[in-house]
Amino acid sequence: MNAAPRLGGRVSWALLVALGMSLTAFTWPLFLSPTSAMSPAQAPLVFALVLPLVLAIVLAEMAGGRMEVKQLAMLGVLAAVGTILRPLSAGTAGFELVFFLMILAGRVFGPAFGFALGAITMFTSGLLTSGVGPWLPYQMLAAGFVGLFAGWLPRASGRTEIVLLAGYGVISAFAYGWLMDFSFWPFALSGDTQLSFDPAIGALANLHRFVLFNLATSMGWNAGRALTNAVVILVLGTPLLRLFRRTARRAVFSPAESSLDGILPATPRLG
Amino acid sequence: MAAEGTVPLNSLHPWAWWCWAIGLGFAASGTTNPLLLTLIALAAISVVMLRRTKAPWARSVGMYLALAGFVLVSRLFFQVLIGSGSGPTVLFTLPELPLPDWAAGIRLGGPVSAEALMATVYDALRLAVMLLCVGAANALANPRQALRSVPAALYEASVAVVIALSVAPQLIESVQRVRKARRLRGDTARGVNALGAIALPVLSDAIDRSLSLAAGMDARGFARTNGLPVRGALPVMLGSVMVATCGVFLLLSTSATVAALAIMGLGIAGTTAGLRLAGRRLRVTRYRRHPWGWHESGVAASGVLAGLIVGVVGGLDPVAMMTPTYPLTWPELSPAMLVTIALAILPLAFTARPRPIPLDSSRHDAPQRTVRPRDAELVRP
Amino acid sequence: MIDFDEVTLTYPQAMRPTLDRVSLHVGEGDLCLVVGATGSGKSTVLGAINGLVPHFTGGRLQGSVRVDGRSTAEHRPRNLADVVGYVGQDPLRGFVTDTVEDEIAYGMEQLGIDPVAMRKRVEETLDLMGIADLRRRPLTELSGGQQQRVAIAAVLAAQPKVLVLDEPTSSLDPTAAQDVLAAITTLVHDVGLTVVLAEHRLERVMQAADSVIWVPGDGSVSVGPAASVLAGSTIVPPLSALARVMGWADVPLSVREARRRVQSEGRRPVPPAEPVPAAGEVVLSARRLSVRYGDVHAVRSVDLDLRAGTVATLMGRNGAGKSSLLWALQGALSCEGDLLVAGRDPRGLTATHARRVVTLVPQTAADLLYLPTVAAECAQADLESGAEPGTAATLLAELGSYLPGERDPRDLSEGQRLALVLAIQLTASPPVVLLDEPTRGLDYQTKADLQRIVTRIAATGAAVLISTHDVEFAAGVSDRTILMADGEIVAQGTTRSLLTSSVAYAPQMAKVFAPLPFLTAADVSAGLS
Missing domain, CATH: 1.10.287 (Helix Hairpins)
Structure with missing residues (x-):
């Protein structure tokens, strides 16, 4: 019974393209050629020029003219919640409190809302903590996908739903961590150490190096993030889902209920 | 938070600062010459110090300096621990510890050469200076004004960001209030349950807030001119x-x-x-849109030009902007580099020192509001 | 200007219509008051004017609502933004931007007004509302009254013909409320705006109203001149109550009018006797209590005694230190000085034990609620207080509000929520009960209920201290009144002697009968018989 609202055609197209572009962007160390004019330190910067455009298209398509004012206000307020949760938890070994909100909101309000919430939370947080930089578009996309896929999870209810979401919380935490780490790995460690990215040795060897490097340095962070997601969703999931669903009902997000004896044409559904 | 809204419009357009910083960052990314890198960093820092306002984001440059330092140190640490770079000038040798096969035959420790260390320092310095350029933009550009000039197609998304920025401080107050109220109920919840006791009232308050905000926006004509x-x-x-x-x-x-x-x-x-x-x-109009004048063009152009010079010179002759580490040589500054540095510091000529803005609150209980009882002041049993 | 024609409105899942075949007319340039208890449908009437009901809230509307010739059936709220300006209860919750100037321009940006014209209108509006000196201030730093004036300015900038205000003063202190209401009456008289205003504290505005819409809550409304509609309504501001006691057919709309009528009739009620000072033992005693935030002295060396079985009210401006004093008395705020409650110092007790000695209901009572149902909250309260299971639920029933256990506390009305929090806090049966601004946003009926509840708590032997801005409530409920200013207690004494001799804090009955010490209509009634 409990499944999120679905997406419309145009937004799906935009998302599909965004998904493809982002995959390329996040996995650039796999195809950087040693003959390229770009050094490993420059490659993510070049993507940082293009990714904001991808984000702009998706967000313009999702929010522009389609989102009801109630959803927009909710988006802003929930992004504010995420924004104050993030510095509260950052730095303490992956105890990140920001993702559970995107997952639960994506589940209740749908994939488009989830994506927008993820991206906008990261953006606002970047603005408030002066964390705007080439990493920001990567963070926005990755967090957006965390919210997006939460909206695409299969139907479930009750305890099953919570376990499903908690499991997704674990998986998405690792996926987020790996994608971010991979795209900035050559930044974190370049030069000629045995775990550095080296365009000359080929994709597989690089992947092997990355896995080792990541296990050694970031495993704790990723596992901490996954654990936080799972615990918070298991404990707070039920009351928060209830709160969101109650709001979704009370806010009459589906305009079918507000009609003036059929005088008004039904407003188009979100996204 | 308080000072943000009070920044007058006579400040420089935020995108101009971003253009300058991105250009400088690109210039830094194209060189490993430590002299050039250090001078670019000094130029960026002096522009920040002389042109920043008292706004909260202007303090971010310290954070970025720390981050840059961390990058340098961690790079050196990894180089020493698992570096494979060999060179003739061995400084010292660490005991070796080979790892099992699945670890790709990596060995910890081993000889550490001056050449490998210098290469790492140059590379890390490049990254650190790029970070500093980003920090400079963060410190100089007013984020809210940057939001005012996003493309019209992104208007709705920018409204969501504006809402988030305005609501966040109010939510912090709400969290403090609810935490205080916990004691009144006996404060029996512990650990994650206590999180719920705080998160739920705050979130439901936030959601109520979003509904009344939406009603206000609707009544004031939001989305009316959307085609x-x-x-x-x-x-x-x-x-x-x-x-x-x-x-x-x-x-x-x-x-x-x-x-x-x-x-x-x-x-x-x-x-x-x-x-x-x-x-x-969209036919939404903007109130007092930030004008783009010749000051802005000048600041933006100086950064972009700096980036271009490094890019073009580096493209024509790949070694021109690099300092070789094998053999180790003393870095030198070429005329092109001197021009780059001059361009980096040029914004000082186009801009004036920001005037301090008197800040006072008209709430007669403002002192209490801002220093409302926080956690530290609560008596802990 | 505003016409309701046979309007019937039913919310989704509602058993019966909130408005049932309502027809009314508000003329151009009128100041029209909407009165009624919380939940009676007052906000529905207001929201229907600009189409927020049903476009925003959902629900089914039959009949037609026309504003300046435009029907809300064909125009969504945003398309009426240039005709109707709508201002909600808490201004801070409706602000989109964060500085005064941006907020005023926001509505015009939405309407696509030319930037040059926009600039001029912003300046004009700033002057009209007298807030030009605040133009670059962050909105969160303004006082409540200033915020509300900015909210009004923000809708006025779109130059609407009708201004709709839903309880604009409910979260303000008396001075700020006066300030806002004065601004509104100026708009009616000098600018010629049509204003529809819902307001709880009628005594402040009824003299300026051209007409009153009374929403009794059964789906009907009655409309007419203030004096006659109020005489027949269940909404009883003090002067209405006086009219009933004196047997007048219509209600005097101002103190001056009431005073003249009393004098011309020559009926002199016997002034009540000075009450015997309460003899209960001292349960709370504070000596040289001080609270400091950094450099700011919120409370300066306060000496205070509370006796068992009495009710005291704490009055004073916003920022006078009332809240800080209450939090300090509960022991939840660090303070200097001596504090003894029932023989113990609450600062040294654990939270669980402290609330069994002295309990506090904070200004935003909802902060204490976090469970999904009323029953769960009650059960948790029993657990926290170590009381018999069912104590809190019984208390809640005794407080006179019956709430089904499965209700979500967040769906309750302001008054019901207050009752629930009171029940939770009283479960620990503490000898001292502190209430911080409980009357905020309550209608007359709920305030009367609260008065009954407080009297009952005192009757069980507890000492009650209430901070309030509501003079009439203080007059009705308390034995003693304490006046604070600038962190110090400037006066304390029996409520009767203190309030009747005060200029700023005199209740309306005291003003009508001055210099005789009448506090409430009940006093007058007793004095007549």
Whole structure:
């Protein structure tokens, strides 16, 4: 019974393209050629020029003219919640409190809302903590996908739903961590150490190096993030889902209920 | 938070600072010359110190300095621990510890050479200076004014960000209030349950807030001038952005730099045009839009030019901007580098020192509001 | 200007219509008051004017609502933004931007007004509302009254013909409320705006109203001149109560009018006797209590005694230190000085034990609620207080509000929520009960209920201290009144002697009968018989 609202055609197209572009962007160390004019330190910067455009298209398509004012206000307020949760938890070994909100909101309000919430939370947080930089578009996309896929999870209810979401919380935490780490790995460690990215040795060897490097340095962070997601969703999931669903009902997000004896044409559904 | 809204409009357009910083960052990314890198960093820092306001974001440069330092130290640490770089000048040798096969035959420790260390320092310095450039932009550009000049197509998304920025401080107050109230109920919840006891009232308050905000926005005409999506804008945008990505892909995976750059530029131009087209459905006007004058052009141009010089000189002669580490040589400054540094510091000529703005609150209980009982002041049993 | 024609409105899942075949007319340039208890449908009437009901809230509307010739059936709220300006209860919750100037321009940006014209209108509006000196201030730093004036300015900038205000003063202190209401009456008299205003504290505005819409809550409304509609309504501001006691057919709309009528009739009620000072033992005693935030002295060396079985009210401006004093007395705020409650110092007790000695209901009572149902909250309260299971639920029933256990506390009305929090806090049966601004946003009926509840708590032997801005409530409920200013207690004494001799804090009955010490209509009634 409990499944999120679905997406419309145009937004799906935009998302599909965004998904493809982002995959390329996040996995650039796999195809950087040693003959390229770009050094490993420059490659993510070049993507940082293009990714904001991808984000702009998706967000313009999702929010522009389609989102009801109630959803927009909710988006802003929930992004504010995420924004104050993030510095509260950052730095303490992956105890990140920001993702559970995107997952639960994506589940209740749908994939488009989830994506927008993820991206906008990261953006606002970047603005408030002066964390705007080439990493920001990567963070926005990755967090957006965390919210997006939460909206695409299969139907479930009750305890099953919570376990499903908690499991997704674990998986998405690792996926987020790996994608971010991979795209900035050559930044974190370049030069000629045995775990550095080296365009000359080929994709597989690089992947092997990355896995080792990541296990050694970031495993704790990723596992901490996954654990936080799972615990918070298991404990707070039920009351928060209830709160969101109650709001979704009370806010009459589906305009079918507000009609003036059929005088008004039904407003188009979100996204 | 308090000072943000009080910044007058006579400050420089935020995008101008960003153009300058991105240009400098690009210049830094194209060189490993430690002298040039250090001078670029000094130029950026002095512009920040002389031109920043008292706004909260202006303090971010310290944070970025710390981050840059961390990058340097961690790079050196890894180089010493698992570095494979060998060189004739061995400084010291650490005991070796080979790891099992699945770890790709990596060994910890071993000889540490001056050449490998210097290469790491140069590379880390480059990254640190790029970080500093980003920090400089964060410290100088007013984020709210940057939001005012996003493309029209992104208007709704920017409204969500504006809401988030305005609501966040109010939510912090709400969290403090609820935490205080916990004691009144006996404070029996512990650990994650206590999180719920705080999160639920705060979130439901936040959601109520969003509903009344939405009602207010609706009643004040929000989205009234939104037309239907412009036909054709989406295909143009999606097509162009795919072209741009192809350009980047080619740039990274082949050596056809010029062609790749051209394709990428075409894609970016197409997407921008598409966004403009998509923004036509909106007829929202902007109050006191930030003007772009010759000051702005000057600041932006100095950064972009600096980046271009390094890019072009480096493109013509790949070693011109690099300092070799094998054999170790003393870095030298070429005339092109001197021009780059002059450009980096040029914004000082286009801008004036910001005037301090008197700040006072008209709430007679303002002192209490801002220093409302916080956690530290609560008596802990 | 505003016409309701046979309007019937039913919310989704509602058993019966909130408005049932309502027809009314508000003329151009009128100041029209909407009165009624919380939940009676007052906000529905207001929201229907600009189409927020049903477009925003959902529900089914039959009949037609026309504003300046435009029907809300064909125009969504945003398309009426240039005709109707709508201002909600808490201004801070409706602000989109964060500075005064941006907020005023926001509505015009939405309407697509030319930037040059926009600039001029912003300046004009700033002057009209007298807030030009605040133009670059962050909105969160303004006082409540200033915020509300900015909210009004923000809708006025779109130059609407009708201004709709839903209880604009409910979260303000008396001075700020006066300030806002004065601004509104100026708009009616000098600018010629049509204003529809819902307001709880009628005594402040009824003299300026051209007409009153009374929403009794059964789906009907009655409309007419203030004096006659109020005489027949269940909404009883003090002067209405006086009219009933004196047997007048219509209600005097101002103190001056009431005073003249009393004098011309020559009926002199016997002034009540000075009450015997309460003899209960001292359960709370504070000596040289001080609270400091950094450099700011919120409370300066306060000496205070509370006796068992009495009710005291704490009055004073916003920022006078009332809240800080209450939090300090509960022991939840660090303070200097001596504090003894029932023989113990609450600062040294654990939270669980402290609330069994002295309990506090904070200003935003909802902060204490976090469980999904009323029953769960009650059960948790029993657990926290170590009381018999069912104590809190019984208390809640005794407080006179019956709440089904499965209700979500967040769906309750302001008054019901207050009752629930009171029940939770009283479960620990503490000898001292502190209430911080409990009357905020309550209608007359709920305030009367609260008065009954407080009297009952005192009757069980507890000492009650209430901070309030509501003079009439203080007059009705308390034995003693304490006046604070600038962190110090400037006066304390029996409520009767203190309030009747005060200029700023005199209740309306005291003003009508001055210099005789009448506090409430009940006093007058007793004095007549």
